[in-house]
Each structure stands twice: as structure tokens, then as C-alpha cells.
Amino acid sequence: MIASQDEGKEAVMPINRQWVLRRRPAAEVGPDDLELVEAELPELKDGEVLIRNLYLSLDPTHRIWMSDQDQYLPPVRIGDVMRGGVIGVVEKSRAASLPEGVIVNPGLGGWQDYSVASETVARRVPHLAGVPLTAHMSVLGATGMTAYFGLMDIGRPQPGETVVVSAAAGAVGSIVGQLAKAEGCRVIGIAGGPEKCRWLTHDLGFDGAIDHRTQDISAELARLAPNGVDINFENVGGAVMDAVMAHMNTFSRMPLCGMISTYNREGPVAGPSDFARVLMHRILIKGFIVIDYLPRAAEALAVLAPLVASHHLKWKTHVVDGLENAVDALGRLFTGDHDGKLLVRISPEP
Template sequence: MTKNGKWVLRHRPQAALVETDLDWVQEALPELRDGELLVRNIYLSLDPTNRIWMSDREQYLPPVQIGDTMRGTTIGVVEQSRSDRFAPGDIVMPAMGGWQDYTVSPERMTRKLNVAPGIPLTAYLSVLGPTGLTAYFGLLDIGQPKEGETLVLSAAAGAVGSIAGQIGKIKGCHVVGIAGGAAKCDWLTEELGFDGAVDYKAQEVGAALDRLCPTGIDIDFENVGGAIMEAVFSRLNRNGRMILCGLISAYNDEGPVPGPADFGRILMQRLTVRGFIVIDYLARAGEAFADLGRWIAEGRIKWKDHVVPGLEKAPDSLQLLFTGQHDGKLLIRVSDEP
């Protein structure tokens, strides 16, 4: 019988993930029941929220329990099926396939992917997957950009920020990204068409924003928190909007996450600060994918997928999200594509 290798949560991390927090185990696969599929996972998405799921802090999904398989989003191929709706060879996305070689997925929690010619399979976990949805609805539904407004994005070279910034350009915004390193900043301006980029590792962020956003900031697509968020927040114009997508700078810390120091600015400048989670928008995914697919076909959106081979590398690779040593969407290649 085929063995299933997987990562199991053993300890809740107290800071950055360490080797003893997860265990690699191998187990026999169970027999399929009616309505179930055996999916061989091909790609696993690594996301900042993985670190949140390992903790027992307040969050939007129940924490991963000690002894459970680590949660994660995957794309895979059906190896066996006891469902009339799926056949072996189908490319599918199970609901939370997990950090494992195989997933036994109920048919009602499995989505079949219709892979378009010329589009890499990895794109369905990035620009045409959850990160694309996050960028699309975060900017358009919450940010409500208007032509001529100034949009600033933190973690702008990441999977979400890079897509959201390009959508901002499509909508006629003046777009400035904050990223770590000259190469990432050059990619934003030279390849993606951003109007400016701030290298937070080499520049004083506030001074750079003053130079690149001379009329202030109308929209903050916030992915980072901390000092970078503070620099953008303090420059938001009247009726400005903060799209609170992530706070990755605090995910390895315990305790409450600090907010802007000058909370009264929200009142005086009539600011809107709204957090959101992409699962709130899954029912509207079709409208996002229609626009994203068209913009990709027109050459108006570009993206990067950073693929690390081998499920055994997932724990170490997760740290790349917190050090910035990745380009675009971070994925693990669990097995070969069909």
C-alpha cells in the first residue's frame, strides 16, 4: 500500500518556526469511501497565514491542532476516484490538501481545474488562485481606486502586492511599491510598470514616500504592519483607505499586534481601515478570474512563481516569507506534473 508522507504539528512555535515544531511522518493511506478521491498533490502553497494557523491566537479559522497534518492549499491530480464527478487524471484543488503527499478529499470539497493552454499549473495557486483573488477584491472592493489617486503597497514584490499594484495601474492610479532590495524594486518599476519603488532595506521609507507621493497617499494596501505601515498611515490623505491584508512583521511574535500610534488620525482624516480575508469573497471568484484572465491575455499583468522542489523542504522554505528571500508566489513542488 502506498505510504503518505506528511508534516504534523508537534509544538506551537513561540517565535520563528524551529525544527522540532513539526514532525515528518509516514502513514498508510486509508481505503476510499463512496464520494471520495485520492489526490496526489503536485504543488503546495506556502503563505504567511500558515504561521498563524500553527498558533492558538485569535484567527479566522480554527488553529491546526497538535498532532494534526499541517494545513495548506494544494493542487493535485486524481489518482483514484469513487465519485461520479471526478476521474483519474483530473487536475483538482482539494479544500486544504495539507502538507502531505496525498490527500483523501470528499467530492463536495474538491474543485476541478480547467487549465487554460499556455498557463502554467502554478498560476492556479497564484495569479489565478487565492493570491489573485486577494489582490483583486482587496483593491477593488475595499480600496475602490479612482483614476489619479495614489496607491502605496507594502510587500509590493510579493504574490499579492505585485498583482494588486498592476491592477492599480490598470485603474489609472499612481502606484508606489515598498519592497526589500534593489532587484525587487527594479522589477516593480521596469517590468510591472509601477511609478516608483522604495527599498526599505536601503532607504528611509518616510522620506522616500514624501518624494514619490508628493500629494500624499489615498490608498494603502497593507501587507506588513509595523514601522512600514506607520510610515504609510501617517501620510494618508483625507478619506484615505487602508486595505488591511496582512501584518507579516508580527506573525512570529506573541501577544497583541500593535496598531498605528496616532489612532486619532482615523477620525481627523476620515480614514477607512478595513481588514479582510479572501475566503469572504469565494462566492464571487468567477468575476475576478474573468478579469484577471483577460488582463493576462492582454499582457497587462505579469507574475512570478518561486517553486522549491521537495515537500521535505516546506518548513525551512516557509521562513523565506519572513526574510524576503523569495520572488513572487512561494510554492513547494510536492510531485511531478502529469
């Protein structure tokens, strides 16, 4: 904390800890790639609020943003605060629409203790009885929207179809599978380890689960999906994607949501090994990024919020305490050593 003189009265200005990108990671993100620095907070302008960040969302795409590969947003520049989604509480306000004490989502608040946002950008987080704040960082946030639009808009599930989801026990995948079940589909999840696979079949009602660490995905799919795959909700890429694509039916669909198995690698990423199958079987593959769907957010929330409120949709959050642990925690997304949507608790909820 810094003490400053304000009209003779001593005011205490908080220090803002920020994770700054120091260099582009060569493979897995390491301790020297980012640095935790302290900065003073800027004076608020009219229409702005100072937000004490409560939770930071850690997402696989942060690894992409740290690189300078061709991507859907500008790479984070060396020396800049690491970009990331947060929610927080308004601590100081010069914006009539966002008084002190309200919970807001400032968009991309960054890996830091405090964010400053304009009232034209920050959105109030609605209070839903019985629903924790963290739900707005997972099932009712970008995670839920990714699952909803990828499945419903691109996958277009029909009752009786077979849906395969990779990274199925993760934040996005677990929602996809439950939504597909609600559409009357047969759902097979691919996940790492017996605990995650058991959660899919015992708790979420998936029809089958394949442990990609110990099982032959192709052989298991032949057993669990003997009529082939109509929708492959792709989260992993690489060998997992290849194995599933070999089972995709004629006129099947593949919402290409993510390729996490490739994000720590340098250079061009290989596509499907049997690309001709896309032609022969008229498979629709469509990459998508959730930010393109933000104008339609209300459409997804109108479906997801009632399912959450009525406990028909399950989700998990894995909360790591302390902004100082954010870099270490990010690695968990790539080892699978987390149980649900990965968040960092930056400061206590009010």
C-alpha cells in the same frame, strides 16, 4: 511503498508523508515545531477521490495557523497534519464527476503527499492554453483574488489617485500594483532590496519603489507621493504601516490584508501609533480575509484570467522542490528570500 494483498492480486499502496504540528512555534518556525511522518492512506468512500498532491502553497498565514492566537480559522491542533492549499491529480476515484487524471483543488489538502477529498468539495482546475498549472496557485488562485477584492472592493481606486502597496514585489502585492495601474492610479511599491524595487518600476510599470531595508519610507513617500496617499494596501504592518499612514489623505482607504512583520511575535500586536489620524482624516481601514470572498471567485477570475492570457498581468512563482523542504522554505516568506509566490513541488505534474 507498502505491498498489500487485494483478492489475490498484489497492489502497491503508496505511503503518505505528512508534516504534523508538534508544538506551537515561539518565534520563527523551527525544525522541532513540525515532524515529517509516514501514514497509510485511508480506503476511499463513495464520492471520494485520492489526490496525488503536485504543489503546496506556502503562505504567511501558515505561521498564524500554527499559533493559538485568536484568528479567523481554528488553530491547527498539535498532532494534526499542517493545513495548506494544494492542487493535485486524481489517482483513484470513487466519484463520477472527478475521474482519474483530472487536476483538482481539494481546498485545504494539507502539507502531505496525498489528500482524500469529497467530490462536493474538490474543484476541477480548468486548463487554460499557455497558462502553467502554478498560475492556479498564484495569480488565478487565492493570491489573485486577495489582490483583486482587497483593491477593488475596499480600496475602490479612482483614476489619478495614489496607491501605496507594501510587500509590493510579493505574490499579492505585485498583482495589486498592476491592477491599480490598470485603474489609472499612480502606484508606489515598498519592497526589500534593489532587485525587487527594480522589478517593480522597470517590469511592472510602478511609478516608484521604496527599499524598506535601506531607505527612509516617510522621506521617500514625501518625494514620490507629494499629494499624499489615497489607498494604502497594507501587507506588512508595524513600522512600515506607521510610516505610510502618516501620509494618508482625508477620505483615504486602507485595505488591511496582512501584517507579516508581526506574525513571528508573541502577544498583542500594536496598532497605528497615530490612531487619531484615522478620525481626523476619516480614513477607512477594513481588515479582510479572502475566504469571505470565495463565493465571488468567478467575478475576480473574469477579470484576472483574460489579463493573464493576454500577458497584461505578470507574476512570478518561486518553486522549492520536495515536501521534505517545506518547513525550511516557509521561513523564506519572513526573510524575503524568495522571488514570487512561494510553492513547494510535492510531485511531478502528469
